[in-house]
Amino acid sequence: xxxxxxxxxxxxxxxxxEDGFQALSMDRVASQMEYAKGTxxxxxxxxxxxxxxxxxxxxxxxxxxxxxxxxxxxGSRHRLACVGAACEFFVSNCFDDFRIEQLLRQVNIWDKTSxxxxxxxxxxxxxxxxxxxxxxxxxxxxxxxxxxxGMDPPEIVFGFWAICYGSQVLAHSSPGLKEVGIPDxxxxxxxxxxxxxxxxGWQPFMNWQQHIELMDSVHQQLSxxxxxxxxxxxxxx
Amino acid sequence: xxxxxxxxxxxxxxxxxEDGFQALSMDRVASQMEYAKGTxxxxxxxxxxxxxxxxxxxxxxxxxxxxxxxxxxxGSRHRLACVGAACEFFVSNCFDDFRIEQLLRQVNIWDKTSxxxxxxxxxxxxxxxxxxxxxxxxxxxxxxxxxxxGMDPPEIVFGFWAICYGSQVLAHSSPGLKEVGIPDxxxxxxxxxxxxxxxxGWQPFMNWQQHIELMDSVHQQLSxxxxxxxxxxxxxx
Amino acid sequence: xxxxxxxxxxxxxxxxxEDGFQALSMDRVASQMEYAKGTxxxxxxxxxxxxxxxxxxxxxxxxxxxxxxxxxxxGSRHRLACVGAACEFFVSNCFDDFRIEQLLRQVNIWDKTSxxxxxxxxxxxxxxxxxxxxxxxxxxxxxxxxxxxGMDPPEIVFGFWAICYGSQVLAHSSPGLKEVGIPDxxxxxxxxxxxxxxxxGWQPFMNWQQHIELMDSVHQQLSxxxxxxxxxxxxxx
Amino acid sequence: xxxxxxxxxxxxxxxxxEDGFQALSMDRVASQMEYAKGTxxxxxxxxxxxxxxxxxxxxxxxxxxxxxxxxxxxGSRHRLACVGAACEFFVSNCFDDFRIEQLLRQVNIWDKTSxxxxxxxxxxxxxxxxxxxxxxxxxxxxxxxxxxxGMDPPEIVFGFWAICYGSQVLAHSSPGLKEVGIPDxxxxxxxxxxxxxxxxGWQPFMNWQQHIELMDSVHQQLSxxxxxxxxxxxxxx
DNA sequence: AATGAATGAGCGTTCATTCAT
DNA sequence: GATGAATGAACGCTCATTCAT
Numbered sequence: 001x002x003x004x005x006x007x008x009x010x011x012x013x014x015x016x017x018e019d020g021f022q023a024l025s026m027d028r029v030a031s032q033m034e035y036a037k038g039t040x041x042x043x044x045x046x047x048x049x050x051x052x053x054x055x056x057x058x059x060x061x062x063x064x065x066x067x068x069x070x071x072x073x074x075g076s077r078h079r080l081a082c083v084g085a086a087c088e089f090f091v092s093n094c095f096d097d098f099r100i101e102q103l104l105r106q107v108n109i110w111d112k113t114s115x116x117x118x119x120x121x122x123x124x125x126x127x128x129x130x131x132x133x134x135x136x137x138x139x140x141x142x143x144x145x146x147x148x149x150g151m152d153p154p155e156i157v158f159g160f161w162a163i164c165y166g167s168q169v170l171a172h173s174s175p176g177l178k179e180v181g182i183p184d185x186x187x188x189x190x191x192x193x194x195x196x197x198x199x200x201g202w203q204p205f206m207n208w209q210q211h212i213e214l215m216d217s218v219h220q221q222l223s224x225x226x227x228x229x230x231x232x233x234x235x236x237x
Numbered sequence: 238x239x240x241x242x243x244x245x246x247x248x249x250x251x252x253x254x255e256d257g258f259q260a261l262s263m264d265r266v267a268s269q270m271e272y273a274k275g276t277x278x279x280x281x282x283x284x285x286x287x288x289x290x291x292x293x294x295x296x297x298x299x300x301x302x303x304x305x306x307x308x309x310x311x312g313s314r315h316r317l318a319c320v321g322a323a324c325e326f327f328v329s330n331c332f333d334d335f336r337i338e339q340l341l342r343q344v345n346i347w348d349k350t351s352x353x354x355x356x357x358x359x360x361x362x363x364x365x366x367x368x369x370x371x372x373x374x375x376x377x378x379x380x381x382x383x384x385x386x387g388m389d390p391p392e393i394v395f396g397f398w399a400i401c402y403g404s405q406v407l408a409h410s411s412p413g414l415k416e417v418g419i420p421d422x423x424x425x426x427x428x429x430x431x432x433x434x435x436x437x438g439w440q441p442f443m444n445w446q447q448h449i450e451l452m453d454s455v456h457q458q459l460s461x462x463x464x465x466x467x468x469x470x471x472x473x474x
Numbered sequence: 475x476x477x478x479x480x481x482x483x484x485x486x487x488x489x490x491x492e493d494g495f496q497a498l499s500m501d502r503v504a505s506q507m508e509y510a511k512g513t514x515x516x517x518x519x520x521x522x523x524x525x526x527x528x529x530x531x532x533x534x535x536x537x538x539x540x541x542x543x544x545x546x547x548x549g550s551r552h553r554l555a556c557v558g559a560a561c562e563f564f565v566s567n568c569f570d571d572f573r574i575e576q577l578l579r580q581v582n583i584w585d586k587t588s589x590x591x592x593x594x595x596x597x598x599x600x601x602x603x604x605x606x607x608x609x610x611x612x613x614x615x616x617x618x619x620x621x622x623x624g625m626d627p628p629e630i631v632f633g634f635w636a637i638c639y640g641s642q643v644l645a646h647s648s649p650g651l652k653e654v655g656i657p658d659x660x661x662x663x664x665x666x667x668x669x670x671x672x673x674x675g676w677q678p679f680m681n682w683q684q685h686i687e688l689m690d691s692v693h694q695q696l697s698x699x700x701x702x703x704x705x706x707x708x709x710x711x
Numbered sequence: 712x713x714x715x716x717x718x719x720x721x722x723x724x725x726x727x728x729e730d731g732f733q734a735l736s737m738d739r740v741a742s743q744m745e746y747a748k749g750t751x752x753x754x755x756x757x758x759x760x761x762x763x764x765x766x767x768x769x770x771x772x773x774x775x776x777x778x779x780x781x782x783x784x785x786g787s788r789h790r791l792a793c794v795g796a797a798c799e800f801f802v803s804n805c806f807d808d809f810r811i812e813q814l815l816r817q818v819n820i821w822d823k824t825s826x827x828x829x830x831x832x833x834x835x836x837x838x839x840x841x842x843x844x845x846x847x848x849x850x851x852x853x854x855x856x857x858x859x860x861g862m863d864p865p866e867i868v869f870g871f872w873a874i875c876y877g878s879q880v881l882a883h884s885s886p887g888l889k890e891v892g893i894p895d896x897x898x899x900x901x902x903x904x905x906x907x908x909x910x911x912g913w914q915p916f917m918n919w920q921q922h923i924e925l926m927d928s929v930h931q932q933l934s935x936x937x938x939x940x941x942x943x944x945x946x947x948x
Numbered sequence: 949a950a951t952g953a954a955t956g957a958g959c960g961t962t963c964a965t966t967c968a969t
Numbered sequence: 970g971a972t973g974a975a976t977g978a979a980c981g982c983t984c985a986t987t988c989a990t
Binding site for chain 3: 813844859877908919
């Protein structure tokens with residue numbers, strides 16, 4: 001049944017997160033639930049598919065957050081801040097999902113998985129970029145942003161995405177960021193994102209204080225919406 | 238004796254890169270070289286240490302490139318471009334090392350490794366950030382850069398680092414970046430790095446064309462130096 | 475209902491032939507047809523029974539060929555040639571059936587199968603020997619053959635059967651028969667069968683050229699009959 | 712060590728013979744000896760190799776018997792009788808080896824085995840045919856045998872081989888040979904082999920009684936030699 | 949009659965690690 | 970210091986069979 005698959009995923013998730021892909025074994029999953037190993041294979045043909053299915057859960061969640069952020073009213077830069085808030089919210093509240101997504105980028109999972117689930121993953125990724133691109137596109141159309149010639153919205157998005165992704169990964173995997181002189185990576189990330197906007201001449205110009213205030217207010221505004229989204233999504237999982 | 242260790246690493250490296258951490262086993266390493274499994278254990282107490290040792294090789298290399306970049310004459314923004322060139326050069330010519338470093342950020346390797354080698358890794362990372370920080374520091378001191386108050390050079394570096402790292406990882410792990418609308422991620426990365434500089438008001442201001450020209454010229458200038466460095470370093474490995 | 479069983483067999487057959495008994499599993503059969511695993515168990519209590527049922531199909535076919543061969547007019551030696559032609563035809567055109575029969579002689583199938591199907595198999599085998607024995611019997615009665623005292627027709631048949639069976643198996647399983655110096659095992663087999671006849675003094679004596687000519691002509695004569703038989707039999711399967 | 716391999720084979724052999732290839736599992740072998748499963752894999756990379764190794768033992772033995780038979784003095788037909796005796800002796804006293812050899816002809820073993828052991832098997836087979844061919848060759852050269860034109864010694868051997876192999880297999884796998892009317896397949900086989908000789912005009916002509924007497928006497932003569940050979944060979948195994 | 953989820957023992961294989969030589 | 974046989978738990982996966990629906 002469908003419920004069975006969700007149970008399997010809910011058992012597999014903590015194993016994957018706490019002890020890594022290597023430690024995720026069908027034996028271990030089976031031993032932690034009431035069903036036998038063979039039963040798990042009726043739902044997932046191999047453990048890689050389990051990881052993919054877990055990743056899909058997270059990507060679904062994030063896309064929902066992004067969709068909510070993008071649909072906010074206001075100027076393009078304000079809406080971009082909303083997306084940034086969605087990003088921050090996602091990493092804060094769904095950090096596990098973020099880490100699972102990271103896994104996909106590292107371990108050799110793709111070879112053994114069905115094309116169907118692979119496509120699902122790709123669609124979610126594409127769709128997230130697309131959502132943010134609409135904000136950039138709106139900025140261009142309204143004249144708030146004049147990107148370098150030959151630079152399309154997705155390429156602009158790529159920069160923000162790289163800062164967000166890179167910051168998060170480095171922050172959580174670099175041993176002793178504080179010792180190096182980066183005490184609050186979240187604040188640093190916000191400032192960099194804002195500076196990048198300014199660097200592109202994205203109107204209205206904001207100094208770092210204005211940006212941080214904006215981010216805080218946006219967070220407050222969307223917080224309950226976001227919580228509602230992840231609550232309802234997780235009920236389905 | 239020391240040579241033995243290097244031989245082991247040179248056998249382990251392609252296994253790790255081609256088939257992943259899971260596939261790296263002492264058995265397989267031993268079968269591909271003239272020494273027995275037991276001998277390998279005399280040099281590396283477990284396979285995680287091998288991975289760490291491989292990572293150290295790469296980080297040594299990159300620090301050498303960074304050192305060369307940082308010692309270039311010229312304005313701070315020009316020197317930062319040199320560091321950028323070093324980054325690009327590293328990923329182009331030492332992509333394997335880059336991937337091994339990524340591995341460290343994902344797989345559960347740290348638990349089983351000696352504190353000594355862990356510290357070595359940390360020192361190289363700190364040292365790289367430190368090198369780049371000197372450029373930022375110089376920019377601040379010369380007045381070319383006025384960072385937001387409370388933002389120290391390492392935090393500035395963090396932004397550039399995040400863009401570089403994030404871009405590379407996303408570019409090499411996102412299925413179908415081109416389909417999404419990002420045909421040349423290298424160019425996009427350069428533009429974003431430049432925009433970030435501009436966003437911080439780093440003098441002299443540069444538009445994207447000037448920056449790309451600068452990067453190209455810097456590359457040409459340093460190319461042979463860089464090649465010499467990786468050649469000599471690899472002889473030692 | 476009966477058609478269902480035939481469908482199952484037609485799915486199982488290529489699996490058995492291409493990948494062997496080990497690879498034949500109820501799961502695999504079910505996955506290749508429209509019915510579920512449980513349904514298959516309603517028709518065949520285990521996979522051994524499927525193999526037996528497949529073998530019966532082949533043995534039915536061969537007996538039909540033998541019956542046609544034996545009913546030919548002419549001298550006993552001519553009729554024996556007809557049986558030989560049936561053998562050759564069977565192996566050429568129903569090689570799969572021949573291989574399945576071989577399987578029965580090797581794999582431990584008998585323990586798990588019903589006595590009923592086992593008896594069916596035995597009856598077909600006995601019946602084939604019986605058919606050929608009638609030819610030998612006729613030869614004895616007509617005086618064309620004087621077998622050693624105490625040697626009954628079935629024992630004579632046994633020799634021919636052994637040459638045919640042994641030749642076929644050796645030819646198809648001996649790696650590199652040609653390299654050993656046996657370029658055309660079919661021709662060799664014919665000569666040996668003829669020599670055995672001559673050795674028993676079976677009248678009329680034939681040299682090897684006459685025998686091969688006889689075999690060729692008999693083949694031409696019976697070919698269309700044989701084809702008709704396997705066509706009609708296979709419709710029933 | 713070498714002794715360990717022999718121990719493994721001696722455990723595997725009865726499993727293979729009593730319950731078939733399917734039942735031969737590394738688990739079962741390990742459970743029946745003092746060494747662990749992993750140890751077995753140090754000697755044989757998979758179970759197919761074990762079967763091949765067992766087959767080699769038998770083929771070595773048979774070739775030794777053939778070599779002894781062939782080196783007997785006397786006319787070619789007498790020496791051929793010696794080979795026949797070797798065959799009969801082999802099947803009587805090394806029936807297990809004969810059955811293992813049969814296995815090779817049926818189950819898909821070749822795919823997973825090393826080319827080295829495969830070649831060993833082929834060499835033994837070729838070598839056995841070669842030994843018998845020398846007898847045929849001698850018969851031709853002495854004028855005792857005039858084979859059909861274009862029929863080389865190995866092709867002659869093929870006929871005898873087919874009768875021997877086919878008879879043995881049919882005798883041991885046909886359910887109820889006696890019921891069919893073949894009470895003593897050994898006697899039948901002898902008569903057929905003799906008739907085949909006569910059919911080729913192999914001199915001196917022998918009737919079935921003379922042949923059976925010859926075979927009996929040859930058996931008595933060689934019996935102790937043969938026993939000695941298998942005893943000494945089995946000590947090495 | 950048909951289904952197909954569930955089972956769980958079993959399979960072939962791997963591998964980090966130990967340790968006597 | 971080097972060896973490599975030995976270990977034995979663990980792994981991913983299969984599959985004949987059962988049985989409630």
